[in-house]
Amino acid sequence: MRTSTMRTSSRKTSTRTLVSATLLIGALLVAACGNDTGGTAEGGRQIVTVYTGRHYGIEAVFDEFTAATGIEVRFATGKDPELRERLVAEGANTPADLLMTADAANAELAAAAGVLAPVASEKLDTAIPAELRSPDGTWFALSRRARVIISSTERVDSPPTTYAAVGDPTWKGRLCLRPSTHPYTQSLVASIIASEGETVAEAVVSSWVDNDPLYIDSDTDIYKAIAAGECDVAIANSYYLGRLQTEDPAFPVIITWPDQEGRGAHVNVSTAGITANAPNPTGALRLLEWLATDGQKTFSDANFEYPADPSVEPSAIVTAWGPFKGDVAAVIRLGEFQPAAVALLSRVGYE
Amino acid sequence: MTVAWRARRGPGWVLLVVVSVVMAAPVAVILWSITDPSAEVWRELWRTRLPGMIVDTVALVALVVTGTVIVGTGLAWLVTAHEFRGRRLLSWLLMTPIAIPGYVLGFVWLDTLQGPLGARAVRSIWLCAAVLVASLYPYVYVFAWSAFREHSPRTVDVARTLGRSSLTAWWRVVVPMARPSIAAGAALVAMEVLTDVGTVRLFNVSTVADGVLRVWFGTGDRDAAAELAVLLVAAAVTLIAVERALRGRAQYTQAGPRSTMLGNPVTGLRAAAVNVVGWGVLCLAVVVPGVRLVSWALQAQRLGQTQTIAGDLGFHVVSSLKVAGSATIACLVIGMTMVFVARERGRWGAALARIASLGYAVPGPVVAIGVIVTLAALDRRGWWPGDVLLVGSFAGLVYAMVVRFLAIAHQGIGASVGKVSPSAVASARTLGAGRLRVAMRVELPLARAGVIAAATLVAIDSLKELPVTLLLRPFGVEPLPVWVWQATSESLWVQASVPSLMIVAIGMPLVGLLLWSVERGAQVVS
Numbered sequence: 099m100r101t102s103t104m105r106t107s108s109r110k111t112s113t114r115t116l117v118s119a120t121l122l123i124g125a126l127l128v129a130a131c132g133n134d135t136g137g138t139a140e141g142g143r144q145i146v147t148v149y150t151g152r153h154y155g156i157e158a159v160f161d162e163f164t165a166a167t168g169i170e171v172r173f174a175t176g177k178d179p180e181l182r183e184r185l186v187a188e189g190a191n192t193p194a195d196l197l198m199t200a201d202a203a204n205a206e207l208a209a210a211a212g213v214l215a216p217v218a219s220e221k222l223d224t225a226i227p228a229e230l231r232s233p234d235g236t237w238f239a240l241s242r243r244a245r246v247i248i249s250s251t252e253r254v255d256s257p258p259t260t261y262a263a264v265g266d267p268t269w270k271g272r273l274c275l276r277p278s279t280h281p282y283t284q285s286l287v288a289s290i291i292a293s294e295g296e297t298v299a300e301a302v303v304s305s306w307v308d309n310d311p312l313y314i315d316s317d318t319d320i321y322k323a324i325a326a327g328e329c330d331v332a333i334a335n336s337y338y339l340g341r342l343q344t345e346d347p348a349f350p351v352i353i354t355w356p357d358q359e360g361r362g363a364h365v366n367v368s369t370a371g372i373t374a375n376a377p378n379p380t381g382a383l384r385l386l387e388w389l390a391t392d393g394q395k396t397f398s399d400a401n402f403e404y405p406a407d408p409s410v411e412p413s414a415i416v417t418a419w420g421p422f423k424g425d426v427a428a429v430i431r432l433g434e435f436q437p438a439a440v441a442l443l444s445r446v447g448y449e
Numbered sequence: 450m451t452v453a454w455r456a457r458r459g460p461g462w463v464l465l466v467v468v469s470v471v472m473a474a475p476v477a478v479i480l481w482s483i484t485d486p487s488a489e490v491w492r493e494l495w496r497t498r499l500p501g502m503i504v505d506t507v508a509l510v511a512l513v514v515t516g517t518v519i520v521g522t523g524l525a526w527l528v529t530a531h532e533f534r535g536r537r538l539l540s541w542l543l544m545t546p547i548a549i550p551g552y553v554l555g556f557v558w559l560d561t562l563q564g565p566l567g568a569r570a571v572r573s574i575w576l577c578a579a580v581l582v583a584s585l586y587p588y589v590y591v592f593a594w595s596a597f598r599e600h601s602p603r604t605v606d607v608a609r610t611l612g613r614s615s616l617t618a619w620w621r622v623v624v625p626m627a628r629p630s631i632a633a634g635a636a637l638v639a640m641e642v643l644t645d646v647g648t649v650r651l652f653n654v655s656t657v658a659d660g661v662l663r664v665w666f667g668t669g670d671r672d673a674a675a676e677l678a679v680l681l682v683a684a685a686v687t688l689i690a691v692e693r694a695l696r697g698r699a700q701y702t703q704a705g706p707r708s709t710m711l712g713n714p715v716t717g718l719r720a721a722a723v724n725v726v727g728w729g730v731l732c733l734a735v736v737v738p739g740v741r742l743v744s745w746a747l748q749a750q751r752l753g754q755t756q757t758i759a760g761d762l763g764f765h766v767v768s769s770l771k772v773a774g775s776a777t778i779a780c781l782v783i784g785m786t787m788v789f790v791a792r793e794r795g796r797w798g799a800a801l802a803r804i805a806s807l808g809y810a811v812p813g814p815v816v817a818i819g820v821i822v823t824l825a826a827l828d829r830r831g832w833w834p835g836d837v838l839l840v841g842s843f844a845g846l847v848y849a850m851v852v853r854f855l856a857i858a859h860q861g862i863g864a865s866v867g868k869v870s871p872s873a874v875a876s877a878r879t880l881g882a883g884r885l886r887v888a889m890r891v892e893l894p895l896a897r898a899g900v901i902a903a904a905t906l907v908a909i910d911s912l913k914e915l916p917v918t919l920l921l922r923p924f925g926v927e928p929l930p931v932w933v934w935q936a937t938s939e940s941l942w943v944q945a946s947v948p949s950l951m952i953v954a955i956g957m958p959l960v961g962l963l964l965w966s967v968e969r970g971a972q973v974v975s
Contacts, residue, residue, distance in 0.1 A: 114941065123496075141909070147924070153935050153938065153939070154939060172924045172925075174841075174922070174924065175919070175931070175935065176919055176920050178666075179665065179666035179669065180666075180814065180817070180818065180920050182669075183671075183818050183821065183822075184818075184821050184840070184920065187818075187821045187825035187826075187840065188821075188825050188828070188838075188840050189824045189825065189829060190829070191825065191828045191829065191838050191840070192839060193838070193924075207669050210670075230684075277650075277653060278663075278667075279650065279659070279662075279663050284667060291849075312568060312569045312572075313572070313653050314568060314572070315650055315651065315653070316940040317940070318939070318940035318941075319563070319568070319940055322563075323568045326563075326564070326568070328567055328568040328569065329568075424639075436667075436668070437667075437668045437669070437670075440667040440668050441493070441668075443498040444493075444498050445496075445497055447497075449653060449655070
C-alpha cells in the first residue's frame with residue numbers, strides 16, 4: 099500500500115521534471131530563432147534580401163551591386179517552386195524583397211500566387227522590352243536564352259531546322275532530350291502550345307517520343323553525349339555551348355536556330371520581381387533597376403546568355419553564334435500554358 | 450477514480466501528445482488535402498504515369514532491399530565467421546559508405562560509367578539499384594554485424610557437434626536468430642529508397658516520390674502532389690507492418706554467457722576469396738568514387754574552380770557542424786523523452802510515438818515544405834516577442850531535421866534501453882530512486898553505447914541531408930550539401946567534388962564512433 103503511493107508520487111515528480119525540461123528546451127529553441135528576420139537597415143547598413151532560383155554566377159553580380167551602391171545583398175537559393183511555396187507560406191512575414199526565377203513560367207506562377215507586387219518604374223520600362231516583362235509589372239526579364247537544336251558536326255550534315263522536324267523518323271534512336279521533370283522541357287512545350295495550339299504541340303511531342311529519345315537530365319551531359327557519339331541530334335539551351343567552348347574551342351557540336359521561317363527559337367528568360375510583402379521595397383527596386391541597366395552585362399555574361407536589354411552587347415562567344423529570330427511573343431504566356439504542357443507530356447508518354 | 454485513470458490524464462500524456470502533434474504537424478498539413486480528394490487528378494494520373502511509377506517504385510525497393518540484405522548480411526558473416534589478417538580493419542571500413550551521400554555516389558558513378566557503358570545503358574533501374582545498394586548496404590551490415598557478434602559462440606559449436614558444417618550452422622542457426630535485426634535494417638533501407646528523390650532522377654527512374662515533386666513543381670498543384678504522397682506514407686506503414694510480421698513474436702535467448710563470436714581462422718585460397726569479396730565491395734562503394742572525387746578536386750584546384758558559395762571552406766564546415774550537431778542533440782533529447790514517457794503508456798503510447806516518427810516516411814522536400822507551412826502559420830499569430838520568426842530561423846531548420854530523423858533516434862534509444870536488465874531497474878527503484886533518477890543514473894548509463902550509436906546515425910544523416918537544408922537554412926548558414934547541390938544542379942561535377950569530400954571526411958569519425966559503440970553492445974534496433 100505504502101509503496102504504491104510512493105511510486106505514484108515519485109512518478110508524478112519525475113514526469114513533471116521531464117515536462118519542465120522539455121518546455122525549457124522549447125523556450126531555448128524559440129530564443130535561438132533570434133534576430134535573423136528581414137530588415138531594411140541593420141546597424142545603419144541597408145540590406146536587400148533575395149530569394150533566387152537562379153544560381154549561376156549571381157555572387158559576382160551581387161558583389162558588384164554592393165560595390166556600386168553600398169547596399170548589401172543576402173540571398174537564399176532553392177528551386178523556383180520551392181521558393182514560391184516559401185513566399186506563399188511566409189505571407190506578410192517574409193524577409194524576402196526580391197524573387198529571382200530561372201524561368202518565365204515560374205515567375206508567372208509566383209505572380210498568380212500573389213507573392214509579387216506590381217512595380218511602375220520608368221527605368222525598367224525603358225530598359226526591358228515590353229514583351230519581356232509582365233504587363234502588370236510584377237516581373238521583369240533580366241536575360242534571355244534560346245533553347246535550340248544542337249547536332250554533331252561529325253555525323254550530321256543537314257540538321258533539323260524546326261522543332262517539328264526533330265520528330266522526323268531520320269532521327270529515330272539518334273535523339274537526346276531532357277526529361278519532362280525539368281522546367282526547360284515544360285516551357286518549350288508551353289511555347290509550342292502558346293504559338294501553335296495544343297493539337298499541333300501534341301503531334302510534335304508525340305513524334306519526338308516515337309523517335310525513342312535518350313532522356314538525359316542535364317544539358318551539359320546532353321552536349322557531351324553528342325560529342326561522345328551517343329546521339330546525333332538534341333534540344334538544349336545555347337549557353338551550355340558557351341561553357342563547353344571555353345574549355346574546348348573545337349567542341350564538335352553545332353547550334354541550329356529552330357523555326358527561323360516561323361515563330362522563331364523558343365526563348366526563355368531569367369526574371370526578377372519585387373515581393374508583395376518586401377520589408378525593403380525601395381532597396382529591392384534599386385537592385386532590380388541596377389540589374390536591368392548597369393548590371394545587365396555582368397548578369398548575362400556570367401552565364402553566356404543574351405541581355406534582356408537588346409542594346410547591351412552579349413559576350414564575344416555568344417555573338418559568334420550569330421543573330422537569330424526568337425519567339426519572344428510567347429514569353430509572357432509561358433506560365434499560362436505550363437500546366438497544359440505538363441499534362442500533355444504525361445499524356446504522350448514523354449519520360 | 451482509479452489510479453490508472455488519473456495516470457492516464459497525467460502530465461506525461463500531455464507531453465506525449467504535444468510532442469507527437471508537434472512532430473507530425475508538418476506531415477499532417479501536407480496530407481490534409483486528402484480529406485478532399487480530387488477524383489479527376491487520380492483518373493488522370495492513373496491513365497498516364499501512375500502505373501509506371503508504382504512499377505518502378507516496387508521494382509526499385511525490391512531490388513535494393515534484396516541487394517542490401519545479400520551484401521550486408523553476407524559481409525557481416527564474412528567478417529564475423531572468419532578470422533584473417535586485416536579482418537578488423539575490413540569490418541570497420543565496410544561501414545564507411547554510410548558517410549557518402551547517395552546523391553554524390555550517384556553522380557560519380559553516372560559520370561564514370563557514362564564513357565564505357567554509354568549514356569543510354571547507364572540510365573537504368575539496374576544501375577540506380579546498384580548505386581543505392583552500394584550506399585545503403587551499411588544499414589543492414591551494421592545491424593547484422595551487431596546481431597552476429599551478440600551470439601554466443603556456443604550456438605554454432607552445438608550445431609557443429611551435431612554434425613553441421615560451419616556454413617550450414619550459420620545459415621540454419623545464426624542467421625535466423627539475427628532475422629529481426631536484418632529485417633529492421635532492410636526496413637530502414639526500404640524507407641530510404643521510398644523517399645529518395647536525388648539518385649532516382651539521375652538515372653531516369655520515375656518513382657512515386659519523384660512523381661510527388663513532378664506533379665507539385667510542374668503544375669503547382671499541391672493537393673494533387675499530397676494525394677500521391679499519401680501513397681508513400683501508406684507504403685511505409687505497410688512496410689513497417691510487414692517488418693513487424695517478419696519479426697514475429699520471436700524472442701531468442703542466448704545460451705551461455707554473452708561473449709564475442711570468434712571466427713574460424715581461414716588461410717590460403719579461402720582467405721584470398723574472403724579478402725577479394727570484402728575489399729572488392731569496398732572498392733566499388735568507397736575507393737573508386739573516392740579516387741574520382743579526389744581527382745576532380747585536384748582538377749578544380751588547377752582550374753581555379755574551388756570557389757565556395759559564401760566565405761571559405763571553413764565557414765561551410767562550421768555551418769554543417771552546427772546544423773548536424775544541433776539536430777543530433779535535439780533528436781536525442783526528444784527521442785529519450787519519447788522513449789521514457791511512451792513505454793509506460795501501453796499501446797496508445799507506442800502509437801503516439803510512431804506518429805511522432807512519421808516524418809521519416811516522407812520525402813525530404815515534402816517535409817521541408819510542410820515545416821514551412823506549419824511554422825509560417827505560427828509566425829502569423831504573432832505570439833513571439835519582437836520580430837522573431839520561425840521560418841528561416843536556425844530553430845526552424847533544427848525542428849525540420851528532428852521531424853525527419855526522430856524515428857532513428859527513437860528506435861535506437863528505445864532498443865538499447867529495452868535491453869537494460871529489469872532487475873537493475875528494480876533494484877534502483879527498491880532503493881527509493883524515482884523514475885527520472887533511475888532513467889538518468891541507471892538506464893541511460895547502461896544503454897550508453899546505444900544512445901551514442903543512435904546519435905551518430907542521426908548526425909551522419911543530418912550531415913548528408915539536402916532538401917530540408919536547402920529550403921530551411923537561415924541566412925548566414927550554408928552547410929556543405931547546399932554547395933554540392935549548387936554545383937550538381939548545373940552538372941558541374943568538378944566543382945562539387947570539394948564539398949562532397951568534406952562531407953565524407955566529417956562523416957568518417959562518426960562512422961568510427963558508430964562502430965565503437967556497436968562493439969560495446971549498442972542495440973540499433975528494437
